[in-house]
Amino acid sequence: MKTQKDNxxxxxxxxxxxxxxxxxxxxxxxxSGSSSDKSKVKPPAVDIHAAVATGNEEALRQHIxxxxxxxxxxxxxxxxxxxxxxxxxxxxxxxLLIDAGADLNFQNKEGSTALITAAFFGRPEIVQMLLDxxxxxxxxxxxxxxxYESVAAPFSEVKSTYDMMGKMLEPMGLKLDYAxxxxxxxxxxxxxx
Numbered sequence: 771m772k773t774q775k776d777n778x779x780x781x782x783x784x785x786x787x788x789x790x791x792x793x794x795x796x797x798x799x800x801x802s803g804s805s806s807d808k809s810k811v812k813p814p815a816v817d818i819h820a821a822v823a824t825g826n827e828e829a830l831r832q833h834i835x836x837x838x839x840x841x842x843x844x845x846x847x848x849x850x851x852x853x854x855x856x857x858x859x860x861x862x863x864x865x866l867l868i869d870a871g872a873d874l875n876f877q878n879k880e881g882s883t884a885l886i887t888a889a890f891f892g893r894p895e896i897v898q899m900l901l902d903x904x905x906x907x908x909x910x911x912x913x914x915x916x917x918y919e920s921v922a923a924p925f926s927e928v929k930s931t932y933d934m935m936g937k938m939l940e941p942m943g944l945k946l947d948y949a950x951x952x953x954x955x956x957x958x959x960x961x962x963x
Contacts, residue, residue, distance in 0.1 A: 811835040819844045822854045822863045823943060830866055840872040848879035849887075856888035858943060861895045864888075874905040881911035889917040889962060891946075892954040897961055907962060918962040925952040 813836040814821070814829040821829035830851075834840070841850045849857070852872045855864035864884070868874065875883050885905040888896040897917070901907070910916050929948070936946045 850876040852884040890920040
């Protein structure tokens with residue numbers, strides 16, 4: 771009987787401790803019924819990568835306000851939302867992410883950064899934004915290529931890579947214009963020198 775009473779006292783003491791801790795935490799954060807708790811922004815139903823890929827600026831702004839991880843890896847290639855913005859040519863989304871503090875040099879599973887992706891897929895506006903904010907031009911992906919090297923080779927040598935990427939990502943909305951890519955690669959190459 772005495773052991774049972776001792777155990778109950780220990781449980782009660784632990785309960786009082788946790789209750790007191792909760793009260794202190796509540797007081798420090800403004801209390802459980804404070805307006806700061808009610809005004810917290812919740813992330814939208816659409817995930818951050820889908821918001822970026824589809825150009826849903828309102829959802830992205832809500833993610834930023836809610837404190838969603840701006841460098842959250844997508845489950846397939848491990849890309850960040852900023853890499854997705856570069857891939858799907860969403861400069862307005864890229865700017866929001868950059869201004870909100872997304873990691874400019876985040877690398878996906880292939881080792882590519884937003885700069886490498888923007889360069890390879892012919893996104894000069896995003897390349898310039900990234901360069902202006904100090905993105906590292908020297909990072910190499912797992913194939914040994916920097917952003918510059920990804921556009922320096924003749925188009926004919928990389929066309930098969932575009933073919934493969936285009937087929938793989940077309941269901942997600944990626945459209946590749948080969949004539950444009952062949953032309954803009956020279957412009958981006960100059961930007962990256």
